[in-house]
Amino acid sequence: MRERLPKCPLCKSEFHYRHVDLELPFRCPACDRWLRVAHSYWYAVSGSLAAMLISGFVCFGLGARGGYLVLYALFASIPIFFFVVFWKMHFAPPKLEPSTTPLDTNVLGLNQ
Numbered sequence: 001m002r003e004r005l006p007k008c009p010l011c012k013s014e015f016h017y018r019h020v021d022l023e024l025p026f027r028c029p030a031c032d033r034w035l036r037v038a039h040s041y042w043y044a045v046s047g048s049l050a051a052m053l054i055s056g057f058v059c060f061g062l063g064a065r066g067g068y069l070v071l072y073a074l075f076a077s078i079p080i081f082f083f084v085v086f087w088k089m090h091f092a093p094p095k096l097e098p099s100t101t102p103l104d105t106n107v108l109g110l111n112q
């Protein structure tokens with residue numbers, strides 16, 4: 001599978017995923033305009049659901065059953081979640097969309 005990079009919807013340039021912030025608006029390193037992750041909530045939720053599922057299967061495969069399965073799956077899903085997010089950032093980068101500036105520049109009359 002080929003690694004994919006997040007892409008700026010405004011200037012179409014691709015950049016490293018470390019520039020991406022899932023929660024807050026961030027600046028495109030190429031054109032310096034503000035971007036944010038579209039559907040960032042679902043990006044995070046789908047990641048944690050995937051992590052829970054993988055974790056559940058792994059713990060089940062290791063022989064955990066009943067209450068232990070739930071307990072172990074919850075614990076194991078945390079490192080798996082980071083792995084899933086890491087994987088998604090590399091191979092399924094979030095869709096980006098233009099954002100307004102996080103600071104309310106209208107108040108200062110600086111809005112372009």
Ligand SMILES: [Zn+2]
Binds near residue numbers: 009010013028031032
């Ligand atoms: Zn850009």
